[in-house]
Amino acid sequence: MKKISVIIPAYNEEESLPTLYQRMEKIMELMPNYEFEILFVNDGSKDNTIKIIKQMREKDNRICYVDFSRNFGKEIAMIAGLDYAKGDCVIFMDADLQDPPELIPELVKYWEQGYDDVYAKRKSRKGETWLKKFTSKMYYKVLQKVTRIEIQKDTGDFRLLDRRCVNALKKLRESQRNTKSMFSWIGYNKKEVLYDRDPRIAGQTKWNYMKLVDLAIDGITSFTTSPLRISTFIAIPTFIVLFIYFIYVIAKTFVVNEPIQAYQAIILLILFFSGIQILLFGIIGEYLGRIFNETKHRPLYLVNEYNGEKEMNEEKREEKIN
Numbered sequence: 001m002k003k004i005s006v007i008i009p010a011y012n013e014e015e016s017l018p019t020l021y022q023r024m025e026k027i028m029e030l031m032p033n034y035e036f037e038i039l040f041v042n043d044g045s046k047d048n049t050i051k052i053i054k055q056m057r058e059k060d061n062r063i064c065y066v067d068f069s070r071n072f073g074k075e076i077a078m079i080a081g082l083d084y085a086k087g088d089c090v091i092f093m094d095a096d097l098q099d100p101p102e103l104i105p106e107l108v109k110y111w112e113q114g115y116d117d118v119y120a121k122r123k124s125r126k127g128e129t130w131l132k133k134f135t136s137k138m139y140y141k142v143l144q145k146v147t148r149i150e151i152q153k154d155t156g157d158f159r160l161l162d163r164r165c166v167n168a169l170k171k172l173r174e175s176q177r178n179t180k181s182m183f184s185w186i187g188y189n190k191k192e193v194l195y196d197r198d199p200r201i202a203g204q205t206k207w208n209y210m211k212l213v214d215l216a217i218d219g220i221t222s223f224t225t226s227p228l229r230i231s232t233f234i235a236i237p238t239f240i241v242l243f244i245y246f247i248y249v250i251a252k253t254f255v256v257n258e259p260i261q262a263y264q265a266i267i268l269l270i271l272f273f274s275g276i277q278i279l280l281f282g283i284i285g286e287y288l289g290r291i292f293n294e295t296k297h298r299p300l301y302l303v304n305e306y307n308g309e310k311e312m313n314e315e316k317r318e319e320k321i322n
């Protein structure tokens, strides 16, 4: 029997948990051919979240949990979930039921058809403000412009991942994580499923605009080092302006016989030195970008198939050989 791990990061979600469990129970009944594991990652909740999870585990041993020593944030909670999940596939789900568990059978259906990463795309976003929808749309546009990796729009963390995606993600151990960009980075066969995103059933969102801006910046800087190129791009027009102005001043000196004015010399000097400085920053930026990428210690590639066989991961391959 195949095992499905449902990973649920939870931070102060005591109000949502009972309903969440009820709805999950129904889904698990609908799918008797699968073994389930509901893995909660309690991200340092300050309310009774962990108490409720422990009570639930006493009644139902399909419920497992990882309890963090403090709040580490959702991104870290997700990688912990991947580390502890035992399933043949995992499903990421929010604790606030914004990701409807009723979609799980459909996700699993596509997994059985051979897809590795079945992600849920939002058709609509109920209970979200106009401003949040607009900013998120603009953000995705900009992000797609600066990177070569294809970015999935309107997609959160709600998705099913095959074991080999899990193993791949476990190899990306950087501490400043942007999981969304990693889902794109690992590749493999992706399949999109549309759904309506519900409003939160209880409690408050843990995001505010400051945190979202943080996330957005993390997203851009973890996807690409192109912001480091900015100074290279500023240096070029500075030198062009310098060159044109230089020609103008020299020409005037010779043609109209007007001596170079002090202010002209100053402008030329400022343009020259600021141009050089910006250019040097750009060069440093280029090297910094390379150091940044190397320090992530990512694998250089992930293989989809080898000699027509689905590639799992290195450890599995070594096991087979020995």
Ligand code: UDP
Pocket: 008, 009, 010, 011, 012, 013, 043, 071, 072, 073, 074, 077, 093, 094, 095, 096, 098, 200, 204, 205, 206, 207
């Ligand atoms: N979450 C978490 N740690 C945090 C913040 C949030 O584990 O520091 C969990 C939270 O319990 C929920 C999910 O991440 O299950 C999504 O959070 P939230 O609903 O607040 O975000 P939104 O849906 O508003 O983007």
Ligand code: MG
Pocket: 094, 096, 098, 200, 205
């Ligand atoms: Mg939510």
